[in-house]
Amino acid sequence: MDPPPTLVRAGAVRHGGGSASRARPSGRPGTVRHPGRAGGVTQESPVVALLRRILDENSGLDEGSVATYIPELAKADPSRFGICLVTADGAVYEVGDTRSEFTIQSISKPFAYALALDELGPDEVLARVGVEPTGDAFNEISLDPGTGMPSNPMINAGAITTTGLVVERHGAESAADLLGVFGGFAGRALRLDEDVYRSERETTHRNRAIAHLLRGSGALRGDPEAALDAYLRQCSVLVDAHDLGVMAATLAADGVNPITGVRVVSRRTVGDVLNVMDSCGMYDSAGDWQFTVGLPAKSGVAGGVIAVVPGRFGIAVFSPPLDRHGNSVRGVAVCRQLSSELDLHPLRSGTHAPSPLRSTSTLAGSGSIRRRPDADLEVIARRGSEVFVAELQGELDFVAAELVVRSILDAEPEPRFAVVDLRHVDVLHPAIAPLVVDLGDLLAARGGGLLVSAAPDQVGDDPIGPSVKRFADLDRALEWCEDHLLGGATTAPRSIALRDHPALAGLSGEAFDRLVPYLEPRAVAPGEALIRRGEPIGGLFLLTSGRLSALVPDPGHPARRAATLVAGMPVGERSLVGAVDGVVDVVADTEAECFALPVERMPRLRAEEPGLVVTLVSNLLSIAAARIDEFSGRPAAVARG
Numbered sequence: 001m002d003p004p005p006t007l008v009r010a011g012a013v014r015h016g017g018g019s020a021s022r023a024r025p026s027g028r029p030g031t032v033r034h035p036g037r038a039g040g041v042t043q044e045s046p047v048v049a050l051l052r053r054i055l056d057e058n059s060g061l062d063e064g065s066v067a068t069y070i071p072e073l074a075k076a077d078p079s080r081f082g083i084c085l086v087t088a089d090g091a092v093y094e095v096g097d098t099r100s101e102f103t104i105q106s107i108s109k110p111f112a113y114a115l116a117l118d119e120l121g122p123d124e125v126l127a128r129v130g131v132e133p134t135g136d137a138f139n140e141i142s143l144d145p146g147t148g149m150p151s152n153p154m155i156n157a158g159a160i161t162t163t164g165l166v167v168e169r170h171g172a173e174s175a176a177d178l179l180g181v182f183g184g185f186a187g188r189a190l191r192l193d194e195d196v197y198r199s200e201r202e203t204t205h206r207n208r209a210i211a212h213l214l215r216g217s218g219a220l221r222g223d224p225e226a227a228l229d230a231y232l233r234q235c236s237v238l239v240d241a242h243d244l245g246v247m248a249a250t251l252a253a254d255g256v257n258p259i260t261g262v263r264v265v266s267r268r269t270v271g272d273v274l275n276v277m278d279s280c281g282m283y284d285s286a287g288d289w290q291f292t293v294g295l296p297a298k299s300g301v302a303g304g305v306i307a308v309v310p311g312r313f314g315i316a317v318f319s320p321p322l323d324r325h326g327n328s329v330r331g332v333a334v335c336r337q338l339s340s341e342l343d344l345h346p347l348r349s350g351t352h353a354p355s356p357l358r359s360t361s362t363l364a365g366s367g368s369i370r371r372r373p374d375a376d377l378e379v380i381a382r383r384g385s386e387v388f389v390a391e392l393q394g395e396l397d398f399v400a401a402e403l404v405v406r407s408i409l410d411a412e413p414e415p416r417f418a419v420v421d422l423r424h425v426d427v428l429h430p431a432i433a434p435l436v437v438d439l440g441d442l443l444a445a446r447g448g449g450l451l452v453s454a455a456p457d458q459v460g461d462d463p464i465g466p467s468v469k470r471f472a473d474l475d476r477a478l479e480w481c482e483d484h485l486l487g488g489a490t491t492a493p494r495s496i497a498l499r500d501h502p503a504l505a506g507l508s509g510e511a512f513d514r515l516v517p518y519l520e521p522r523a524v525a526p527g528e529a530l531i532r533r534g535e536p537i538g539g540l541f542l543l544t545s546g547r548l549s550a551l552v553p554d555p556g557h558p559a560r561r562a563a564t565l566v567a568g569m570p571v572g573e574r575s576l577v578g579a580v581d582g583v584v585d586v587v588a589d590t591e592a593e594c595f596a597l598p599v600e601r602m603p604r605l606r607a608e609e610p611g612l613v614v615t616l617v618s619n620l621l622s623i624a625a626a627r628i629d630e631f632s633g634r635p636a637a638v639a640r641g
């Protein structure tokens, strides 16, 4: 059946073939782009190929028969078969008959339950419908003997009550409201199959009995016929497998439709809905489903089945012939195969989350890049095991955080400080906050503390805990620890005389005196840049005091420190070969002093003092060579400092 003309629909290119498409949130529901199409030829995604194989392998399955108790459903074409998988971020994969419409039937139940929960809140809903799996058939005439209320919202008794709650609140508008919410989940306007609605209304004696029983028990408080009518209408909403895939994906995406980007219901509601789908969604085969598939799911007697992999994707299958429980035979078979082949069963997957520890070391093994004199490096090497260093990665939930805390507390010898780097952490669960704060206190009691290096968008700007220090990057945290271990005992020369600058080594006193007029003393305040990336370098700078850092941009993070500079080092050597732009920002960390040889004075120096220039350049070369040795692991030829 053609979709309403005003709507642009995802994947409208195909029927019966296979397609992968990706739709992003935009103003129009279901607007789509086809990444796999090149030169007019549709290139099939491997995911589509996988779904097609599963479709083919199950298309010989001829058991079951189409529902006949609703006369209109008996007309269904039993050969229709489609599979649609939609990811929580909006990629759509579909094979087979994913654009043939059928009525949603009982797959409407979780979505009506979502509307009731969202509007009335869980307390009011739970007072009228339970969450106990019964193992009953979908149409069982049953009430919980303890409460007198229906056991759960996935069997008809519970679903009619859920819809009754909506009717008590919205009256005549209820059917339209339900249709609107279903459309929000599907990402397009949906409509009723009037023939199926009329056909069921005329024959629904059993549901009518249930509705009146519910009125008698007090589960329904309004007109049972009105609740029944709204329920029958909600069951008669026309969808196709693509719609159901998007609806399931919206549940997978915590209630935000991944195609339209619109939040349909709250996150909390989705959690409640998935819970009852998990325990009660497949009626009297719920246990078998749990055992073999293990995913929250819902089936309908017109042949649809949905299953949800929370946070990941939704699956929809359409095939009308049903088993004795009223579940699509091929739908169940496809979900079983997908669950087992793709390792989707949450209790069976056997996969363990990757380790949150990307690397562990101590300060003795991995110091900061701050240049320090050898005597300081010896102190750091000797006391470095007091500082445990861990680079973390991936998702930091409670389980991951427990492992990190344990590895810090089990470390030998016992560290006083722990440096935890979050640069490679993608997700931080709020649940770990108390562990972080307490770990800081525990380390503080040892005379140390916890240092966290993280970008502001990971942990915000607020203090994390009384004994937790924050740093913009790992290197700065390591540097802080080194400074702490050194205390006031550092032997680092805070400043040197210009005469002692290694760049001027070997210059005679006279030559030095002739050079001095070319130089200009310059003071740099903390935070001030001596060189800026992309801007002309002003000259050669000979550092005589203070500390500076060379910073490179790191998308998504604060600038990364690529090198540190101290008294005795040259910066801006490249300006000697002509006017060039800086490739890094060189920024002072402390008050710093240097002598500048400005670029504009260089031509005259070259012309008038060629011998002096040769000495200067060869000194700069040996300093550079020493640094290269250092980076390549060879013992430095020039003393650090």
Ligand SMILES: NC(=O)CC[C@H](N)C(=O)O
Pocket (backbone or CB within 6 Å): 104, 105, 106, 107, 138, 139, 156, 200, 207, 232, 235, 299, 300, 301, 302, 326
């Ligand atoms: N399991 C189902 O899909 C049942 C829905 C159907 N409308 C009924 O109430 O009987």
